[in-house]
Amino acid sequence: MRAGHTVRVVMTHSATRLISPATLAALTGNPVVVDVFDEPEPGQIAHIRLAQDSDLILIAPATAHTIARLALGLADDMLTTIALATRAPILVAPAMNPAMWTHPATQAHVQTLRARGVEFIDPTYGVMACGDEGWGKIADTPVIVQAVQQRLQRTHDLQGVRVLVTAGPTYEPIDPVRFVGNRSSGKMGYAVAEAALAHGAVVRLITGPTALTPPVGAEVVRVQTAQQMFEAVQAAFEACDVFIAAAAVADYRPERPLPTKRKRQSQHWTLRLVANPDILGTVAQHKGNRVVVGFAAETDNILHHAQEKLMRKNLDLIAVNNVLEPESGFEGDTNRLTLIYADGRVVPLPLMSKRDCAEQLLQAVREMLLRKGRLTA
Numbered sequence: 001m002r003a004g005h006t007v008r009v010v011m012t013h014s015a016t017r018l019i020s021p022a023t024l025a026a027l028t029g030n031p032v033v034v035d036v037f038d039e040p041e042p043g044q045i046a047h048i049r050l051a052q053d054s055d056l057i058l059i060a061p062a063t064a065h066t067i068a069r070l071a072l073g074l075a076d077d078m079l080t081t082i083a084l085a086t087r088a089p090i091l092v093a094p095a096m097n098p099a100m101w102t103h104p105a106t107q108a109h110v111q112t113l114r115a116r117g118v119e120f121i122d123p124t125y126g127v128m129a130c131g132d133e134g135w136g137k138i139a140d141t142p143v144i145v146q147a148v149q150q151r152l153q154r155t156h157d158l159q160g161v162r163v164l165v166t167a168g169p170t171y172e173p174i175d176p177v178r179f180v181g182n183r184s185s186g187k188m189g190y191a192v193a194e195a196a197l198a199h200g201a202v203v204r205l206i207t208g209p210t211a212l213t214p215p216v217g218a219e220v221v222r223v224q225t226a227q228q229m230f231e232a233v234q235a236a237f238e239a240c241d242v243f244i245a246a247a248a249v250a251d252y253r254p255e256r257p258l259p260t261k262r263k264r265q266s267q268h269w270t271l272r273l274v275a276n277p278d279i280l281g282t283v284a285q286h287k288g289n290r291v292v293v294g295f296a297a298e299t300d301n302i303l304h305h306a307q308e309k310l311m312r313k314n315l316d317l318i319a320v321n322n323v324l325e326p327e328s329g330f331e332g333d334t335n336r337l338t339l340i341y342a343d344g345r346v347v348p349l350p351l352m353s354k355r356d357c358a359e360q361l362l363q364a365v366r367e368m369l370l371r372k373g374r375l376t377a
């Protein structure tokens with residue numbers, strides 16, 4: 001409310017055992033609804049009104065039971081009925097005993113809801129009301145408020161822009177069970193895809209093997225090898241406005257993958273590798289006025305190598321990081337990027353989450369689209 005929002009409170013019956021609806025009605029200046037048949041405004045069907053008029057639905061604190069009901073699509077009280085009837089984004093801030101939060105049933109429901117676009121403000125570690133210690137404490141209020149603000153501030157400033165993203169490693173088969181590959185979680189590319197969707201872009205995500213759930217709304221093409229990724233990118237490049245190559249493509253592949261598993265038979269084994277196509281470097285040669293962005297993971301002489309790559313691959317921007325830094329590795333959730341533009345600008349960014357890195361990158365992409373006349377303000 002202090003940030004200027006109108007807040008309407010919906011309570012479950014259990015919630016009313018802990019806090020009185022009258023208290024929340026007085027605090028928000030709006031009637032509180034609990035029952036499906038509550039009609040504080042005569043003639044208006046409250047659950048439809050609230051479902052349709054809300055810009056965002058925050059469920060805080062959310063119990064294991066409510067999360068399960070949301071995942072199953074039950075509509076057995078006012079809250080779950082509204083959640084089912086709304087098209088507004090739903091944010092959930094769970095609060096429960098650690099055993100309940102980590103229970104496979106709860107985690108499966110969380111996965112289901114995430115895949116459906118529901119966002120979780122994850123619980124923190126701490127001591128519960130019951131005395132147990134662990135993960136399950138509701139996130140701090142400022143964290144919840146910030147999550148709500150960020151979700152509401154989502155824009156449409158890349159509305160309709162077609163963004164092609166590569167992510168993850170590629171696996172180059174040695175034999176049916178072994179491969180040559182890179183250490184890449186795919187997190188950076190998935191974050192870029194997610195952020196682009198949040199700005200209204202149309203996203204095609206071409207991904208190597210990862211353990212991640214692709215963001216809701218992306219058109220996902222799954223590949224294994226660099227050659228497959230190359231073909232998928234070539235098929236999509238023509239129709240894109242922006243290409244962001246975040247994949248850690250294996251530069252070489254075994255020349256002749258074995259048809260059957262190689263047995264341990266000698267002290268040495270020499271593999272002959274041949275170069276894979278440079279996906280980014282090839283398609284960017286014919287980029288027209290598309291915006292093309294690459295990543296560079298370097299360990300030494302970082303700016304020099306990145307600048308050379310930017311020129312050689314005909315990029316508009318390259319985002320470079322030092323993979324030897326503890327917080328900017330392949331598997332972490334954070335990154336420290338330096339953005340190098342084709343016009344020579346070098347913009348070092350502070351350490352931030354990969355999602356925030358993606359936001360910064362898209363900001364830069366948007367400016368370049370405007371400059372190239374591929375997007376109008």
Ligand code: CTP
Pocket residue numbers: 166226245246247248249250251276277278279280281293294295296297309
């Ligand atoms: N890339 C690509 N296809 C490849 C290799 C890399 O599309 N076969 C892309 C990556 O997705 C990344 C950028 O090119 O955006 C830089 O990758 P990197 O491996 O650092 O570049 P290389 O050209 O392979 O240079 P290096 O000699 O440092 O490995």
